[in-house]
Amino acid sequence: QVQLVESGGGLVQAGGSLRLSCAASGRTFSDYAVAWFRQIPGEERDFLAAISGSSDNTIYADSVRGRFTISRDNAENTVYLQTSSLNAEDTADYYCAARKGGCSYYDTSYNYWGQGTRVTVSS
Numbered sequence: 001q002v003q004l005v006e007s008g009g010g011l012v013q014a015g016g017s018l019r020l021s022c023a024a025s026g027r028t029f030s031d032y033a034v035a036w037f038r039q040i041p042g043e044e045r046d047f048l049a050a051i052s053g054s055s056d057n058t059i060y061a062d063s064v065r066g067r068f069t070i071s072r073d074n075a076e077n078t079v080y081l082q083t084s085s086l087n088a089e090d091t092a093d094y095y096c097a098a099r100k101g102g103c104s105y106y107d108t109s110y111n112y113w114g115q116g117t118r119v120t121v122s123s
Contacts, residue, residue, distance in 0.1 A: 002026040002098050002112040009094060009117030017084040020117060022096030024077045030054060033103045034079040035110060036070060038092035038119075045095070050103035051079060059103050086121045093118050 008020040022034060035050035049060045049070040058070055064083075072079040079096060094117050097110035104110070 002029075002032060004096050004098060004112055004114035006094060006096050006114040006117040009119045011120045011122060012086055014087050014121055014123045016086055016121075017082070018086070018119060020081040020083065020094055020096075020119075022079040022081075022114060024079070024098065029077045030074045032098040032100055032112075034070075034072065034096055034098045035103065036068075036079075036081045036094060036096055037107055038090075038094045039116075040092045045107050046092075047105045047107065048094075049081060050105070052103055057103055059105065061105075083119075086119075088121050088123045091119060091121045 003025045005023045012018055030053045033050055033052050036048040037045045039045040047061050048064050051058045051070045051072050055072055067085045069082040096114045098112040099110045
């Protein structure tokens with residue numbers, strides 16, 4: 001079992017940045033790929049980025065490539081999502097998720113989810 005807790009969300013002005021954190025507890029964290037998704041209430045959950053357990057592979061959605069960077073610190077059992085150049089369309093609830101094995105774009109591939117952290121971008 002893996003427990004995930006997101007933090008770092010909040011209110012930010014357009015053009016600004018936030019660093020989101022996903023703290024994990026439970027089994028060997030380095031065995032798990034971790035992804036970030038976001039969801040606007042009432043809409044589907046969208047993939048943003050994922051990182052492999054050893055950080056040797058990262059994948060991004062086209063919508064955030066070049067603006068968001070995913071990284072991890074296995075010694076701290078934490079995955080980060082550094083966001084930049086935020087705009088109003090980035091306003092959403094942001095979730096991290098984990099799966100044993102490699103990165104995946106699909107939310108159904110992930111077994112463990114955090115409770116989410118809200119990002120609000122003001123224009």
